[in-house]
Amino acid sequence: MAVLLDENTRLLVQGIGTEGTNHMRRSIAYGTKVVAAIHPRRGGEEQDGVPIFTTVDEAVRKTGANASVIFVPAPFAADAILEAAAAGLPLIVCITEGIPVLDMVKVKAALRGSSTVLIGPNCPGVITPRARARAGIMPVDVFMPGRVGVVSRSGTLVYEVVAQLTKLGIGQSTCIGVGGDPVIGTRQAEAVRMLNEDPETDAIVLVGEIGGSAEQEAAAYIREHVKKPVVAFIAGATAPEGRRMGHAGAIISGDDARAENKKAALRAAGAYVADSPAEIGLTMKRALEERGLL
Numbered sequence: 519m520a521v522l523l524d525e526n527t528r529l530l531v532q533g534i535g536t537e538g539t540n541h542m543r544r545s546i547a548y549g550t551k552v553v554a555a556i557h558p559r560r561g562g563e564e565q566d567g568v569p570i571f572t573t574v575d576e577a578v579r580k581t582g583a584n585a586s587v588i589f590v591p592a593p594f595a596a597d598a599i600l601e602a603a604a605a606g607l608p609l610i611v612c613i614t615e616g617i618p619v620l621d622m623v624k625v626k627a628a629l630r631g632s633s634t635v636l637i638g639p640n641c642p643g644v645i646t647p648r649a650r651a652r653a654g655i656m657p658v659d660v661f662m663p664g665r666v667g668v669v670s671r672s673g674t675l676v677y678e679v680v681a682q683l684t685k686l687g688i689g690q691s692t693c694i695g696v697g698g699d700p701v702i703g704t705r706q707a708e709a710v711r712m713l714n715e716d717p718e719t720d721a722i723v724l725v726g727e728i729g730g731s732a733e734q735e736a737a738a739y740i741r742e743h744v745k746k747p748v749v750a751f752i753a754g755a756t757a758p759e760g761r762r763m764g765h766a767g768a769i770i771s772g773d774d775a776r777a778e779n780k781k782a783a784l785r786a787a788g789a790y791v792a793d794s795p796a797e798i799g800l801t802m803k804r805a806l807e808e809r810g811l812l
Contacts, residue, residue: 521692523651530554530583538589549650585609596621612638622701636703642673642695664689667713670725682799728754733780741787747805
C-alpha cells in the first residue's frame with residue numbers, strides 16, 4: 519500500500535510543452551509508468567515513445583491512465599483539471615502557478631462530492647520513492663525509500679526536508695506538496711490523514727506557512743487521530759503583516775495566519791515543532807529514537 523502513487527500508477531501528462539516534456543522525461547527515467555500525453559494539436563504523434571492524444575477521455579480509454587499531472591498554462595489550467603476529472607481520473611496533480619482564484623473556486627465547487635483527489639495547484643507534486651513513482655517536478659536524487667511521510671505547502675522546503683532526512687539515513691514513504699495558493703484541492707489535514715492511515719508510514723513531517731488556518735485544521739486532526747510522531751515547521755515567522763511572502767496564500771490576515779499561533783496549535787496537538795528549517799531532520803531523528811522507530 520502507498521499514498522496516492524504506487525507501482526500501479528499509469529500517468530498521463532496534460533500540457534506537453536517544454537516543461538511538461540522535460541518533467542515527463544525525468545519521471546520516465548526515474549521509473550514512473552508514463553502512458554500518455556495530451557496536446558490539442560498533436561494527437562496521433564509520439565513524444566519520447568509516449569503516445570499523444572487530443573483529449574484526456576481518449577487517453578484514459580486507450581491507455582488505462584489513472585493519474586494526471588498538469589503543466590497547462592494558467593488561463594487554461596482550470597479547464598484541464600475539469601477535463602481530467604470528467605474522464606474519471608482518481609488523481610490529478612496540478613503544477614501550474616498563477617491560476618485565477620475565481621477559476622479555482624469553480625473547480626472546487628465542481629469537484630465537491632467527487633472521488634477525484636486534486637493535489638495543487640502551484641505545487642511540486644507527489645513522489646513515492648519505493649515505487650519510483652513521480653507526478654510533478656520534485657528532484658529525484660534527494661529521495662530515498664523509507665517510512666517517513668512529508669506534507670508541505672512549500673516545494674523548496676520539501677526538497678530541503680528530504681535532503682536532511684536522506685543524509686541522516688531516514689527514508690521517505692510518500693511526499694506531498696499540497697501547494698501554496700489560497701484555494702487548493704487537498705489541504706494539509708487531508709494529506710496528514712492519508713499518511714496517518716498508511717501502514718507504510720511511521721512518522722510525518724508537516725511544513726506549513728503563514729497565511730490561512732490550514733495548519734490549525736491539521737493540528738486539530740493530529741490531536742484527535744494521529745499517534746505517529748509528527749514534526750512540524752512553519753515558514754514565514756518574520757514576515758510583516760499584510761505583505762505576501764512567496765506564495766499567494768502566504769499572507770498574514772488575522773491571528774490564525776500568524777506563525778506563532780500555528781506553532782502553538784501544533785505543539786498543543788503533540789507535534790515536535792522545529793523553529794528553524796535546518797533543525798527538521800534532526801528533530802525527526804530524535805522523535806523516531808524516542809518512539810523506538812530508529
